[in-house]
Amino acid sequence: MNNTAGNNRRCDDRGSYTLEAALCLAVLFPVLGWIAAYGLAGLGDGTASNAAAAAARAASIAADPDSAQSAGQQAASASLAQAQRTCRSSSISIDTSNFPAQAGDAGAVSVTVTCTVSMADLAIPGLPVSKTLRATRHSAVDRYVTRGGN
Structure with a gap:
């Protein structure tokens, strides 16, 4: 092909699409991995939060600290x-130290749930394993649940 400037050089684009695709994929895969990691972390956070809320509510309607521990x-x-x-692993800690001794007394139950989410399957450089x-x-x-035979 001749152009108007008198330059007889051919313009050949073969292979440029392959190079562009390779570069885009090299950037796209890690970005998608990080998005997946944030999704897993959010899912784990929601799981721990829901479990802690369910345990705290179940423990708070129990009649005594021992049954509160069990129910939680x-x-x-x-x-x-x-x-x-x-x-991948979890732990549950229930604090009944503020549990009231008698009906009518104020008190509270505190529950902490720990959840470890594995991110090893994503295999993204710079991403923690868990x-x-x-x-x-x-x-x-x-306040109105009978406590200890009262």
Whole structure:
């Protein structure tokens, strides 16, 4: 092809699309990996938060600290079991130290759930292998539940 400037050089674009696609994919895959990592972290955070809230509510309507511990553990475990693929490992801590001794007394229960989310499957450079998320929820104890035979 001749152009008007008298230059007989041919313009050949072969291979440029392949190079552009390779460059775009080299940037696109890590970005998609980071988006997936943020999604996994958000899912793990929601799982821990929901489990802590369910456990705090279940513990707050119990009649005594021992049954509050048991009810909270069961509620958190059930909530975490529903999202079994989200948390690689988890722990549940229930604080009943402010549990009231008698009906009518004010009190509260505090539950902390820790959820470790694995990100190893994403295999993105610079991404941690796992992320530990923690959620704490508090619930006022029901004042009108009979306590310890009262």
